[in-house]
Amino acid sequence: MLKNIFLYLQFYFYKLFTSKYKIKGKCNRCGECCKNIVFMIEDEYVKTEEQFESLKGFDKKYNHFEINGKNENGVLLFKCKSLSENNMCRDYLFRSLYCRAYPMVNDKIRLGGCETFESCGYEIVKDKEFSEFLK
């Protein structure tokens, strides 16, 4: 009984004090996050022009994006039409919450390997390495 209580307390202690991810650095205006946007339709990444057309039919806001290529998994990458030639946002004041939050660490980013674009000035780092817990 006492052992179980101890294990519970230990579990919550580790949960509370486990390492957290944090964002380091600053935006260097490479524009990659505005040129490599992915969308989802019915819990799947958009991979075809037909799926993209369906999205546009569903919500006009998707007209604000154009296809900019495909990634290695065949997922379509989109470029925002507000991005200027010199990688500045033409709608900076009115940009969406997604744009404002990037590169916020959410579950998707955590499960996806916690990486930003290679040219991005931000880095996602752990505040404590696993080896430090073993000391």
Ligand code: SF4
């Ligand atoms: S609205 Fe601006 S910040 Fe957001 S994706 Fe478009 S260009 Fe980038």
Ligand code: SF4
């Ligand atoms: S990828 Fe990173 S550095 Fe490049 S524009 Fe987006 S936030 Fe800025």
